Amino acid sequence: MRKIILTGDRPTGRLHIGHYVGSLRRRVELQNTGGFDEINILVADAQALTDNADNPEKVRRNIVNVTLDYLAAGIDPAKSRIVIQSRIPELTELTFYYMNLVTVARLQRNPTVKTELTMRGFGSSIPVGFFCYPISQAADITAFKATTVPAGEDQEPMLEQTREIVRSFNHTYQCDVLVEPEILLPQNRASMRLPGIDGKEKMSKSLSNAIYLSDEPEDIRKKVMSMYTDPDHLRVEDPGRVEGNPVFIYLDAFAKPEHFAEFLPEYHDLNELKEHYRRGGLGDVKVKKFLNNVLQSTLEPIRTRRHEYEKDIAYVYDVLRKGTDEAEQEAAATLSEVKNAMKINYFDDKELILEQQKEFDEAAKERAAAQAAKGPRQPHRKKEQ
Ligand code: ATP
Numbered sequence: 394m395r396k397i398i399l400t401g402d403r404p405t406g407r408l409h410i411g412h413y414v415g416s417l418r419r420r421v422e423l424q425n426t427g428g429f430d431e432i433n434i435l436v437a438d439a440q441a442l443t444d445n446a447d448n449p450e451k452v453r454r455n456i457v458n459v460t461l462d463y464l465a466a467g468i469d470p471a472k473s474r475i476v477i478q479s480r481i482p483e484l485t486e487l488t489f490y491y492m493n494l495v496t497v498a499r500l501q502r503n504p505t506v507k508t509e510l511t512m513r514g515f516g517s518s519i520p521v522g523f524f525c526y527p528i529s530q531a532a533d534i535t536a537f538k539a540t541t542v543p544a545g546e547d548q549e550p551m552l553e554q555t556r557e558i559v560r561s562f563n564h565t566y567q568c569d570v571l572v573e574p575e576i577l578l579p580q581n582r583a584s585m586r587l588p589g590i591d592g593k594e595k596m597s598k599s600l601s602n603a604i605y606l607s608d609e610p611e612d613i614r615k616k617v618m619s620m621y622t623d624p625d626h627l628r629v630e631d632p633g634r635v636e637g638n639p640v641f642i643y644l645d646a647f648a649k650p651e652h653f654a655e656f657l658p659e660y661h662d663l664n665e666l667k668e669h670y671r672r673g674g675l676g677d678v679k680v681k682k683f684l685n686n687v688l689q690s691t692l693e694p695i696r697t698r699r700h701e702y703e704k705d706i707a708y709v710y711d712v713l714r715k716g717t718d719e720a721e722q723e724a725a726a727t728l729s730e731v732k733n734a735m736k737i738n739y740f741d742d743k744e745l746i747l748e749q750q751k752e753f754d755e756a757a758k759e760r761a762a763a764q765a766a767k768g769p770r771q772p773h774r775k776k777e778q
């Protein structure tokens with residue numbers, strides 16, 4: 394079976410380091426190791442509109458921002474397709490058919506949707522489009538017959554929903570058209586759901602608690618130095634907690650042995666640093682300075698590449714156009730298989746024409762036979778005007 398990746402982001406803002414460790418870094422690695430037949434990266438503008446209907450301008454402007462972040466992080470358009478979701482109407486059509494296979498109760502149980510509804514403060518006035526976005530995500534994934542979705546932990550319930558739709562579709566229409574995808578979670582725990590700099594559960598574009606891939610060095614430094622740490626670690630000599638401490642979680646996600654050699658040679662690795670913090674005698678400022686160095690050295694090449702791509706926005710749109718055109722052909726092929734399986738491909742269905750013609754012909758024969766049994770017909774008399 395072909396190994397196909399589908400993944401993506403909502404263009405609601407620039408990408409942050411949570412996106413990077415949760416999914417983007419892995420996409421670049423997978424792209425470069427070449428173990429996949431196809432990589433599709435979706436800029437999910439239609440999905441972004443489900444809770445930004447009153448602000449299409451925000452979505453419109455961020456399509457380029459997200460694409461610039463991809464290119465800057467190392468996505469190579471010669472190896473990976475970058476695709477604009479709303480330019481592929483087949484995805485909307487698939488969503489519409491899948492909606493019939495999912496119950497309202499099932500969507501209401503989705504833990505990610507539940508959290509997001511609270512986060513956005515929708516109360517009971519949830520836009521129907523937002524409520525149904527897990528179904529549209531299933532359409533995105535299955536349209537490309539994706540086998541693998543590299544994503545953060547928050548996407549697990551979406552993948553489960555997709556697998557259910559695949560099973561339901563293949564069972565209902567007695568076919569094997571759709572493929573069940575697997576989620577590919579980040580290799581380390583910290584990266585599965587990176588917290589915000591405020592210590593909140595998840596770094597998110599919508600919560601203003603993010604360090605962006607495109608932040609300038611001074612912004613990164615200020616954000617790191619203002620980070621929430623262990624609130625009980627008041628004096629340097631106090632013992633500190635590393636669990637749930639965002640500074641250490643970021644180090645878990647980003648620090649490599651070479652960073653210690655370069656910026657903090659008195660410690661061999663992160664375990665040694667954590668041990669010292671736990672014992673007491675290690676100040677937050679020292680740890681934050683180290684984290685700042687680690688982030689600066691990780692983000693510097695990304696920012697520099699971004700500035701290069703920013704000089705040619707027409708090129709960025711060319712990349713999007715090419716990726717989208719190729720992707721549309723594939724989505725169209727899947728939609729056609731879906732319609733064949735559901736037998737709603739009326740104009741291509743020669744069998745249906747023949748079958749129905751036969752039925753009508755037989756009915757006509759029966760009528761004629763019944764009439765013949767009744768005796769000859771009265772000649773039809775033309776009504777006089
Ligand atoms: P929004 O607030 O608009 O929903 P977001 O910051 O949650 O934005 P998405 O576009 O919804 O970002 O997510 C894109 C991808 O990034 C998904 O694979 C998601 O799992 C991953 N991701 C987002 N935030 C984090 C995070 N804090 N830690 C790890 N992965 C994340």
Ligand code: MG
Nearest residue numbers: 403509547597
């Ligand atoms: Mg999100």
